[in-house]
Amino acid sequence: MIKVVAKFFPKEKKIDRVIELARELVEKTVLEEGCIKYEMYQDEKDPKVLLMLEEWESIEFLNSHMSSEHFTRIVPQLSAYMDKEPEISVCKKVL
Amino acid sequence: MIKVVAKFFPKEKKIDRVIELARELVEKTVLEEGCIKYEMYQDEKDPKVLLMLEEWESIEFLNSHMSSEHFTRIVPQLSAYMDKEPEISVCKKVL
Numbered sequence: 335m336i337k338v339v340a341k342f343f344p345k346e347k348k349i350d351r352v353i354e355l356a357r358e359l360v361e362k363t364v365l366e367e368g369c370i371k372y373e374m375y376q377d378e379k380d381p382k383v384l385l386m387l388e389e390w391e392s393i394e395f396l397n398s399h400m401s402s403e404h405f406t407r408i409v410p411q412l413s414a415y416m417d418k419e420p421e422i423s424v425c426k427k428v429l
Numbered sequence: 430m431i432k433v434v435a436k437f438f439p440k441e442k443k444i445d446r447v448i449e450l451a452r453e454l455v456e457k458t459v460l461e462e463g464c465i466k467y468e469m470y471q472d473e474k475d476p477k478v479l480l481m482l483e484e485w486e487s488i489e490f491l492n493s494h495m496s497s498e499h500f501t502r503i504v505p506q507l508s509a510y511m512d513k514e515p516e517i518s519v520c521k522k523v524l
Contacts, residue, residue, distance in 0.1 A: 337470060339434055339480055341518075353523055360524045375432055375520035383518055385434055387482075423436075423478055425470035428448055429455045 335370070336396055337425040338388035346382055348415035353384070355412055362404040368395025382417070396424070430465070431491055432520040433483035441477055443510035448479070450507055457499040463490025477512070491519070 344352040356374055363372040370389035377383035390396040399405055439447040451469050458467040465484035472478035485491040494500055 337482070339436075339470075339482070341434075357524055373522060374524035375434075375518075376523045377518040378521055379519065384523070385518060385520055387432070387434070423470075423472040423480060424474065425480055426473055427468060428471045428479070429452055429469035 335427075336388075336390040336393055337427070338386070338390070338396065339423045339425060340386040340388070341421040342384040342386070342412070343382060343417045343420070344384060344415050345417050349381060349384070352412055352415050355408055355415075356384075356386075359404055359408045359412075362402070363399060366395070366399055366402065368392060369399065393424075430522075431483075431485040431488055432522070433481070433485070433491065434518045434520060435481040435483070436516040437479040437481070437507070438477060438512045438515070439479060439510050440512050444476060444479070447507055447510050450503055450510075451479075451481075454499055454503045454507075457497070458494060461490070461494055461497065463487060464494065488519075 342352070353374065360372055360374060363369055368391040370391060372386070372388050375385045375387060377385070437447070448469065455467055455469060458464055463486040465486060467481070467483050470480045470482060472480070
């Protein structure tokens with residue numbers, strides 16, 4: 335099992351637009367084979383920090399997700415609304 | 430339900446020591462009332478990034494955790510092995 339923690343930093347005035355665009359991404363991604371969880375969160379103290387918390391059955395399903403039609407169409411649109419590059423951790427469990 | 434994503438940045442030579450110290454913290458925390466999940470992960474590409482992924486039934490249980498004997502004893506020891514301050518997001522689900 336693979337976990338992904340992706341932190342995004344949208345421009346302040348684009349937070350609502352980013353969440354709106356991400357809605358379709360989430361709705362389509364949770365239907366993908368191998369997707370256990372794909373949820374978006376917002377930092378309560380700093381609303382300019384959005385986090386995608388993902389769980390995949392294997393790295394192959396994650397790779398397949400990243401070449402899906404919805405990912406390759408929506409993610410570039412999201413990128414245009416960001417203040418800086420995302421921080422993405424593909425994680426292994428240690429404890 | 431409350432999610433917490435805490436990113437830690439241990440000094441390279443202290444990664445193993447940090448994981449060893451965190452083991453007791455995890456073992457004691459999962460026994461706490463209101464703790465749904467408390468797991469430590471490591472970034473596969475950058476092993477100097479450790480992530481604690483937490484789920485709590487409510488903010489009250491999270492606050493109680495942060496004043497527990499094991500938290501107040503172990504966390505200051507962990508801090509001594511860090512390269513920089515942790516990034517901690519208490520999160521609400523938006524999607």
